[in-house]
Amino acid sequence: MEIIYGIFIFLLGALFASFAYLLGYRIPRNEPKKSRSYCDHCEHQLRLIDVFPILGYVVNLGRCRYCKEKISIKYPLFEILGGILFLSTYMIIGDLNLELLLSFVLITVLLIQTVSDLYYHEVIDRAWLIGLVFFVIIRIIQNDFITYLLSSIGLFGVLIAIALLGQFAFKKESLGGGDVKLFLMIGFALTFVEGLLAIFLASFIGLIYALLTRIKSGKEMAFIPMISIGVLMTYWFGQNMIQWYLNLLGM
Secondary structure (H helix, E strand, O other), X not given: XXXXXXXXXXXXXXXXXXXXXXXXXXXXXXXXXXXXXXXXOOOOEXXXXXXXXXXXXXXXOOEOOOOOOEOOXXXXXXXXXXXXHHHHHHHHHOOOOHXXXXXXXXXXXXXXXXXXXXXXXXXXXXXXXXXXXXXXXXXXXXXXXXXXXXXHHHHHXXXXXXXXXXXXXXXXXXXXXXXXXXXXXXXXXXXXXXXHHHHHHHHHHXXXXXXXXXXXXXXXXXXXXXXXXXXXXXXXXXXXXXXXXXXXXXX
């Protein structure tokens, strides 16, 4: 039964990742979300089997069935990533409950924002606002609303302070307003201390990425992918990481 659950959740994650990619790519372009998917090359509308996660790519041998142009490998890879993330959070949480639902929504919103940031350096407000509504309802049901409300407000305040200090020090915007607003939602997924850890991890990962890719000073970098990695690492392992650090300090 666990294997069946695992397969179902993996496919669910792939489906939501495909949907997240569609929203993250289309919304900033003001394309209608309800219109059918089309080939990037010939713009022919695709069949249902063509857009089915992973399987559509395999069935068509990685090519459009109409114009025979190659389909970018990024689509099935993104769908596989979504499946892996959904399956991972299910294995870590270990139960079908409200927290698992929250984690699915969190992953989906982060995937949408990651696509939008990579393509357009833009945060889609309606996506994180919908996620925030889900989170608030879940935390109220779990009787944890006040704890996470304070976390949301606290993390937003911390990032506002960091953004203002960065602007004062570098005489330009150093942290996007969209990134800051996103933590209003993230604060309902992580406690305040966990949120600080997520910010640290995202900054550290961003620094390593900038050094490895030799991003020039002043060039804008998509930071939401780093935030997403930091948030998910903290959501899954944050308490263990914090406890390890406290033990290291002898506390």
